[in-house]
Amino acid sequence: MNRQKSFENEKPTLYLVATPIGNLSEMSPRAIEILQTVNVIACEDTRTSGQMLKHFGIKSRLIAYQNFNEDPSAKGILNLLSQGQNVALISDAGYPLINDPGQRVVSEAAAEGYNVVPVSGSSAFLNALVASGLVVQPFLFIGFLPSSDNERAKKLREYRNYPMTLVFYEAPHRIQKCLETCLEVLGDRRCCIARELTKVHEEFIRGTLKEVLAECDGLKGEIVLIIDGNKDDYRKDVDYGTLMNMVNSQVMQGLSKSDAVKKVAGETGISRKKLYDLVHSKEN
Ligand code: SAM
Numbered sequence: 001m002n003r004q005k006s007f008e009n010e011k012p013t014l015y016l017v018a019t020p021i022g023n024l025s026e027m028s029p030r031a032i033e034i035l036q037t038v039n040v041i042a043c044e045d046t047r048t049s050g051q052m053l054k055h056f057g058i059k060s061r062l063i064a065y066q067n068f069n070e071d072p073s074a075k076g077i078l079n080l081l082s083q084g085q086n087v088a089l090i091s092d093a094g095y096p097l098i099n100d101p102g103q104r105v106v107s108e109a110a111a112e113g114y115n116v117v118p119v120s121g122s123s124a125f126l127n128a129l130v131a132s133g134l135v136v137q138p139f140l141f142i143g144f145l146p147s148s149d150n151e152r153a154k155k156l157r158e159y160r161n162y163p164m165t166l167v168f169y170e171a172p173h174r175i176q177k178c179l180e181t182c183l184e185v186l187g188d189r190r191c192c193i194a195r196e197l198t199k200v201h202e203e204f205i206r207g208t209l210k211e212v213l214a215e216c217d218g219l220k221g222e223i224v225l226i227i228d229g230n231k232d233d234y235r236k237d238v239d240y241g242t243l244m245n246m247v248n249s250q251v252m253q254g255l256s257k258s259d260a261v262k263k264v265a266g267e268t269g270i271s272r273k274k275l276y277d278l279v280h281s282k283e284n
Contacts, residue, residue, distance in 0.1 A: 002110065006117050012081040014109045015088040016102065018095045018121025021222075022199035024055060026122045032056050034119055039085035042077055044101060048092050065089060065101055074105035081114045094124050099143045099169055125167050128194030128224035133206050135228070138164040138246065138267065147174060149181060156185040161230050162242065163268035168225040175216050175223055182227060183209040189228040196221040231269035240278065243270070247279055 006013075015034050020026040035041055035058045042065035043049035050062060065073045080087050091100035110116045125141055142159070145152045145168060159166055170178050175193070182191070191212055193205040201221060205212050209227070243264065250260035261279060265272040 002113055004110075004115055006115050009115065011113070011115050012084050013086045013115035013117050014077065014081060014105065015086070015117050015119055016096050016106065017088045017090050017119040018123065019049075019052060019090050019093060021093045021122040021124045021127070021197055022202075023122075024052070026198060027056060028119070028121055031119050031121055032058065035060060035088055035090070037086070038088040040077075040080055041088045041090060042073070042105075043090050044092050049090060060088075065105070070101060070104040073101070074108055077105045078108055078112065081109060081112075088119075094122055098123065098125070098141075122198065124194075124197055124222070124224050125169070127197045128192070128226055129165070129167055131194065131204060132165075132192035132226040134165050134190060134192060134226055135267065136165065139167055140164045140229075141167045144169050144171075145178060145181075149177065152178065152181045153185055156181060160186055163229045163231070163246075163270065164242075165229050166227045168227070170223050170225050172220050172223055175219055175225070176213070178225065179209055179213045179216060182225075183213060186227065186230075189231075191225065191227040193219070194224045194226065195219065197224070229268070243268070243275065243278065247275070 015038060017031050017034060019031065035053065035056070038060055040061045040063055041049070041053070041058075042063050044065065046062050046064050053062070063076070065077065077087050077089070089096045089102050089105065091102070094100070096102040097106060106116055129136055129139060140159070140162060145155055168178070186209070188208045188210050191207070191209050193212055193216065195201070195203045195205070199221075205215050207215075246264045246267070247257070247260045250263050251257055255263065257279065258276075261275045262272060264270070265275045
């Protein structure tokens with residue numbers, strides 16, 4: 001057990017500071033202030049972050065925190081915290097930990113009772129999701145799929161029956177192959193490519209997987225791919241746990257069981273009666 005009142009103690013703090021994903025005007029005054037006042041900033045690449053920090057006149061000491069070497073990097077940061085220093089963790093862009101390094105040091109710093117404090121900022125997948133035109137809640141953020149065709153298809157089969165909207169990151173040179181596999185495994189669902197978010201060439205391509213595939217030859221830049229969840233009837237053996245969790249979470253938020261079933265049926269496209277029967281059969 002560990003209860004953190006972030007601003008009511010004198011303990012050293014690990015700040016998780018989100019940085020712009022393109023447009024530098026999205027850097028918040030709070031992020032600048034914290035990066036200016038911490039003892040050390042840990043980043044992925046000191047050259048990339050050095051340029052961004054210089055733009056904002058931030059001169060705090062910069063050290064590298066590496067994904068492929070998380071163990072010694074995390075130890076180094078915990079050591080600084082144990083000396084009473086405040087540390088900010090940043091990534092090249094967006095939030096640290098979101099498909100970027102930081103998981104280990106955050107888990108360990110939290111377990112050791114240091115303050116772990118998020119500092120809000122840009123997020124590629126949230127920007128993409130809210131502007132996609134697809135149903136936003138519930139959603140599942142997956143990040144990058146495997147690059148090998150077989151592994152990608154295998155991974156996608158795991159998500160095929162999920163009713164929630166699926167969110168992926170993908171590299172431009174793989175987007176065509178990725179869409180082809182999505183079409184093959186998931187069928188021709190609605191989707192949206194969000195490209196170069198917050199930058200001058202920002203673009204959204206909305207349509208079915210087939211339609212978007214026809215447009216994606218030679219796409220460049222950074223890409224988020226959003227795909228509709230499975231709107232067909234559920235397969236009891238696969239999705240039962242997810243559906244029950246969705247109903248239970250609505251009940252915990254104060255809905256009656258029948259209103260929760262109604263809401264989840266609306267969100268997932270599953271027939272209300274089937275969902276009632278499913279919930280009821282579990283209770284008896
Ligand atoms: N930490 C980042 C975040 O919070 O979004 C993600 C880092 S991940 C290594 C990089 C991937 O994020 C890119 O390949 C792309 O899929 C996505 N991404 C980052 N910036 C983006 C942007 N401006 N527009 C679209 N996608 C972006």
